[in-house]
Amino acid sequence: MTKDKDIANCPICSSLEEKVISELLKVIHRKSFPKNSLIFEAGEEITGIYLIIKGSVKVSKISAGGKEIVLQVLGAGKTFGEGSILGQEKNSDTFVANENTEVFVLPKRSFQEILKSNAALYQSVVGSLIRWLNNLNVVIENINTPSAKERVWMHICRLKEEQQQAIIHLEGKKHDVALMLGLRPETFSRALHELEEEGQIKMNHKQIQVL
Incomplete structure (x- = not known):
């Protein structure tokens, strides 16, 4: 380039x-x-x-x-x-x-x-x-948002707005994104899993489809 x-x-x-x-x-x-x-x-x-x-x-x-x-x-x-x-x-x-x-x-x-x-x-x-x-x-x-799942969902919504795509991409390592949200990495992963089980998102490594 x-x-x-x-x-x-x-x-x-x-x-x-x-x-x-x-x-x-x-x-x-x-x-x-x-x-x-x-x-x-x-x-x-x-x-x-x-x-x-x-x-x-x-x-x-x-x-x-x-x-x-x-x-x-x-x-x-x-x-x-x-x-x-x-x-x-x-x-x-x-x-x-x-x-x-x-x-x-x-x-x-x-x-x-x-x-x-x-x-x-x-x-x-x-x-x-x-x-x-x-x-x-x-x-x-x-x-100030106590719920881990709510923090993760808000972050996904912000990324969707910024990237303006059906499938969004997590910028950086999951570990660092977790820290940015004030969460432990395992808590971050668990919140993503819960959102996927509820049918809100579909995960593919660092790519997320918002359903």
Whole structure:
């Protein structure tokens, strides 16, 4: 897949003019991360915006009790690091390659220069941050939903809305999706099994058909 096609799939860049895309293509560079490798950890300086072109990235933080809380699993086409463009100096979360992953990096300073003359690009960055805040609200909602089966069903419904397909795909490992929902992996699997027995879904590995 060509670089311009990859960046055209970026939620920040997809609605931009060809001229702006051309400017971005001049400054981006590709990086690869092996499975389970650290992309950056909480407290590190953010160097720019990252666009995932292959693989997936697990976003997490450590609770006061030392427990890992998975906030999100980002797949191809998703971005992170947008806060750096709007003045966030250090990252508050840890990002790890969930599998062999390739990303495009839009350097912070280069991006800010392009941003000065392109108001639409600024709006796209703000929109991306709003989507990130909405995801944090989902994490909080999961914590406040006592029923494991209800948490799993709500997550499946959100994926169906996002992916807009009859058969949806779980992004990331089941173990990480379970942690993101605040569940033990065995509890997550049991809830999926219960939903399948009730005729709500049909499972095929990480693919789910919503019935």
